[in-house]
Amino acid sequence: MSESTAGSIYDLGYKRYEGSRLGRRHAIWALYIYSVRGVFGIGRSLSSKVGPMGLVIIALLPAVVQLGIAAVAPADIEVIEPEEYYDFIQIVLAVFCAVVAPELVGRDQRMQTLSLYFSRALRRQDYALAKFAALITGMLAITLIPQVIMFVGNGLAANDFGDYLQDKWRDLPSILGSAILLSGFIAGIGLVIAAQTPRRAYSTVAILAAFVLPSVVGGGLFEAADQDVGRFVLLISPLHVVTGFTLWFFDAAPEVGSEIAEADLPGIAYAIEAASVALLTLALLLRRYGRISA
Amino acid sequence: MSLIRTISLTKRFARVTALDGLDLELEPGIIGLVGANGAGKSTLIKILLGLLQPTSGSGEVMGFDVFRQGPELRQFVGYMPEHDCLPTEVSATEFVAHMAQISGLPRAAARERTAETLRHVGLFEERYREMRGYSTGMKQRVKLAQALVHDPKLMLLDEPTNGLDPEGRDEMLHLIRRIGTEFGITIVLSSHLLSEIERVCDHLVEIEDGRLVRSASMAALTAPTSVLAIEVDGDAGQLADRLREQGVAVNRSGRFLLVQKEDDALLDIIRDSVVDLELGLVRLEQSRRRLEELFRSLPVEEEQEGSRV
Numbered sequence: 332m333s334e335s336t337a338g339s340i341y342d343l344g345y346k347r348y349e350g351s352r353l354g355r356r357h358a359i360w361a362l363y364i365y366s367v368r369g370v371f372g373i374g375r376s377l378s379s380k381v382g383p384m385g386l387v388i389i390a391l392l393p394a395v396v397q398l399g400i401a402a403v404a405p406a407d408i409e410v411i412e413p414e415e416y417y418d419f420i421q422i423v424l425a426v427f428c429a430v431v432a433p434e435l436v437g438r439d440q441r442m443q444t445l446s447l448y449f450s451r452a453l454r455r456q457d458y459a460l461a462k463f464a465a466l467i468t469g470m471l472a473i474t475l476i477p478q479v480i481m482f483v484g485n486g487l488a489a490n491d492f493g494d495y496l497q498d499k500w501r502d503l504p505s506i507l508g509s510a511i512l513l514s515g516f517i518a519g520i521g522l523v524i525a526a527q528t529p530r531r532a533y534s535t536v537a538i539l540a541a542f543v544l545p546s547v548v549g550g551g552l553f554e555a556a557d558q559d560v561g562r563f564v565l566l567i568s569p570l571h572v573v574t575g576f577t578l579w580f581f582d583a584a585p586e587v588g589s590e591i592a593e594a595d596l597p598g599i600a601y602a603i604e605a606a607s608v609a610l611l612t613l614a615l616l617l618r619r620y621g622r623i624s625a
Numbered sequence: 626m627s628l629i630r631t632i633s634l635t636k637r638f639a640r641v642t643a644l645d646g647l648d649l650e651l652e653p654g655i656i657g658l659v660g661a662n663g664a665g666k667s668t669l670i671k672i673l674l675g676l677l678q679p680t681s682g683s684g685e686v687m688g689f690d691v692f693r694q695g696p697e698l699r700q701f702v703g704y705m706p707e708h709d710c711l712p713t714e715v716s717a718t719e720f721v722a723h724m725a726q727i728s729g730l731p732r733a734a735a736r737e738r739t740a741e742t743l744r745h746v747g748l749f750e751e752r753y754r755e756m757r758g759y760s761t762g763m764k765q766r767v768k769l770a771q772a773l774v775h776d777p778k779l780m781l782l783d784e785p786t787n788g789l790d791p792e793g794r795d796e797m798l799h800l801i802r803r804i805g806t807e808f809g810i811t812i813v814l815s816s817h818l819l820s821e822i823e824r825v826c827d828h829l830v831e832i833e834d835g836r837l838v839r840s841a842s843m844a845a846l847t848a849p850t851s852v853l854a855i856e857v858d859g860d861a862g863q864l865a866d867r868l869r870e871q872g873v874a875v876n877r878s879g880r881f882l883l884v885q886k887e888d889d890a891l892l893d894i895i896r897d898s899v900v901d902l903e904l905g906l907v908r909l910e911q912s913r914r915r916l917e918e919l920f921r922s923l924p925v926e927e928e929q930e931g932s933r934v
Binding site for chain 2 (some may be wrong): 344345347348351352353354355357358361362374375376379388439442443444445446448449450452454457474511514575625
């Protein structure tokens with residue numbers, strides 16, 4: 332074994348690779364895992380972790396506080412109901428998506444890494460699918476996890492955990508269903524916007540605007556418009572839709588006097604809209620990556 | 626089965642036709658793809674990789690249809706683009722291992738081969754650092770490594786020496802030559818510099834305006850000509866005069882006298898003339914054709930790109 336000057340090659344001889352080649356499904360899986368790690372900045376520098384990890388902590392805070400209260404002062408009262416939780420962290424959800432989505436897809440456009448992906452063992456649409464799944468998975472950390480923490484916390488606070496389970500197990504499918512729909516809905520909107528531009532600042536602002544502006548505009552129009560038309564206005568606001576379908580999942584009534592209560596739309600309308608938007612954004616994403624030049 | 630086969634491959638963009646009914650059939654080896662900028666080299670490479678859809682025509686690589694069997698085929702293909710393509714926020718090790726997995730290698734094998742490949746391209750301690758601070762030379766090495774890590778059967782290298790200084794260029798070409806010969810991987814190397822192709826490749830494909838101009842082995846292209854080059858130690862002019870006296874047409878080119886060789890008798894005439902004039906015969910050889918003579922339209926000098934580091 333010899334090495335000449337620095338920068339030249341070690342004379343080790345080349346080894347052929349005779350092992351297995353796992354093909355497209357493995358490639359998609361590897362991209363998914365890599366992207367999920369990227370969402371939280373795992374394997375990246377500290378500065379890439381600060382944003383997403385900080386937001387996760389903020390999103391978990393109400394649930395953890397509740398868990399703490401339950402541990403210290405066990406009482407038979409729930410501080411936050413599961414259907415209210417997303418209202419607490421709405422803005423965190425939007426900001427998380429606005430921070431993470433541009434990193435997830437914009438970076439590969441900015442650095443022109445897409446041509447390396449598309450010249451490997453996957454198809455363009457596979458790339459879009461893996462990224463979409465990765466962001467949904469990332470979002471679950473701030474939707475599903477706090478709900479689970481709260482569920483456990485409230486169980487511990489109850490006098491008898493067995494009774495609590497018997498009483499509340501019906502919440503579990505609601506928790507899971509609402510968390511997945513919420514994650515898909517927000518991830519879809521965020522990714523479709525982020526995939527349009529390599530510029531991170533633009534897409535971050537655009538994603539935030541997509542969540543916040545319709546909420547303000549929708550609220551205003553709702554006030555102004557007459558009842559027959561106005562009640563549908565809330566459907567343009569993603570954040571109202573989130574509240575709407577969460578209530579539907581938990582079969583709960585909206586707060587009296589809230590916009591959702593006054594609109595008095597069937598809860599399933601919000602759920603159907605959220606599911607349609609999630610599917611539509613996925614379709615748009617697949618189309619975008621089918622055409623993007625690389 | 627040929628390695629690469631295209632049948633009337635055509636690619637039209639809004640304003641230009643990049644490939645115009647290209648028929649190509651290539652056997653394994655180290656293949657140089659030459660042509661001026663905009664001749665269609667990159668377009669051809671991108672179509673073979675499935676990065677671009679052709680307007681019409683078909684292409685096959687190693688028996689795989691490049692459009693229908695892309696993912697299967699591309700497990701065995703490595704691509705080094707002309708442009709920057711590396712993320713800045715991960716280390717070379719992490720990125721190359723990731724790319725190996727995207728080419729279908731299991732995780733453990735990907736890690737192992739990444740370490741070896743980065744060593745082969747000459748990247749050492751710095752491979753654990755974020756790529757943000759890498760020099761152009763280091764980036765080019767990582768780009769080469771990600772194209773090699775999964776032990777492909779074919780590597781498509783698009784202007785791999787772009788942006789390198791002369792030393793870096795030498796090392797890159799040496800590395801590519803070694804991958805082609807010792808590692809036994811077929812290479813398609815595009816360059817607008819003939820000198821690079823001449824150094825590295827054993828087959829040459831020239832395209833111009835999206836059409837095939839020639840495809841031939843380097844040996845055939847640089848075959849001996851019927852011109853004899855004579856170099857003497859002494860006054861070449863004297864020899865030239867003596868030869869002309871005996872009815873031989875002589876051209877002078879620098880230190881050399883060039884004569885058209887029609888039969889072996891000429892060799893005797895030259896020998897006798899040299900002896901008579903008491904000159905020393907330094908060289909008497911059939912001159913080879915030089916690539917530059919075939920490609921007058923292409924830049925031969927290395928200046929333009931190399932200095933832009």
